[in-house]
Amino acid sequence: MKITKFVHSCLLVETPERVAVFDPGVYSTLSIDALDRLDDIFITHIHADHLDGDLVKDLAAKFPKVRITTTAEIAEQLQAMGVLQAGTEPPKGVSLFASPHEHIRPYFPTEPPQEIGVHYLDKLSHPGDSHSFKETKAILALPVQAPWGSVVGATRLGLELKPKYIVPIHDWHWNDEARKGAYEQLEQDFAERGITFIKAVDGEPFELDV
Numbered sequence: 001m002k003i004t005k006f007v008h009s010c011l012l013v014e015t016p017e018r019v020a021v022f023d024p025g026v027y028s029t030l031s032i033d034a035l036d037r038l039d040d041i042f043i044t045h046i047h048a049d050h051l052d053g054d055l056v057k058d059l060a061a062k063f064p065k066v067r068i069t070t071t072a073e074i075a076e077q078l079q080a081m082g083v084l085q086a087g088t089e090p091p092k093g094v095s096l097f098a099s100p101h102e103h104i105r106p107y108f109p110t111e112p113p114q115e116i117g118v119h120y121l122d123k124l125s126h127p128g129d130s131h132s133f134k135e136t137k138a139i140l141a142l143p144v145q146a147p148w149g150s151v152v153g154a155t156r157l158g159l160e161l162k163p164k165y166i167v168p169i170h171d172w173h174w175n176d177e178a179r180k181g182a183y184e185q186l187e188q189d190f191a192e193r194g195i196t197f198i199k200a201v202d203g204e205p206f207e208l209d210v
Helices: 053-062 072-080 151-161 176-191
Strands: 002-005 011-015 018-022 040-042 067-069 094-097 117-120 124-126 139-143 165-169
Touching (some): 002 165, 139 151, 151 176, 165 176
Parallel strands (some): 040 067, 124 139
Antiparallel strands (some): 002 011, 094 117
């Protein structure tokens, strides 16, 4: 499985049979022109750092057969924009799991949005903005930094769930120096428990054996 991170929580996941994009938000550097195939788009929740409506609309226009799996509120919003592929039922090989968006009060006074967690091809789990989920596949896309969470909470969750690999997501808020230091520490912490932490570089693909 080949994975490329395109800033924050956006992942491009490729296998010989299937290509998927997760959480193409406004921070993403994903290039539509660089894609020659796209089978699925997964959007965990409605926040702009996970959903760039214009980007999704352009992806759907280039790939009219793409399947878009998301929450009911996002599906309604995208359909109103003319993106008719959006729905809530996962395609074959994909299952959804309980992964509630964390509360952000008092930083944001609003209630958390609807959110889905995605198990992809029984190999990769993407939880959106949550540290309150209880399951993972061999590859876990783990939010490592957030207004609603912390690197400590992320580390504890990763050690508890014990995936084979951890791919860090949701770290746009760090500058490059902070990210490098955090990645090195996380790599060490997880290695001591037999977990491989991937020091992902935006735009550079890596392959994982699962």
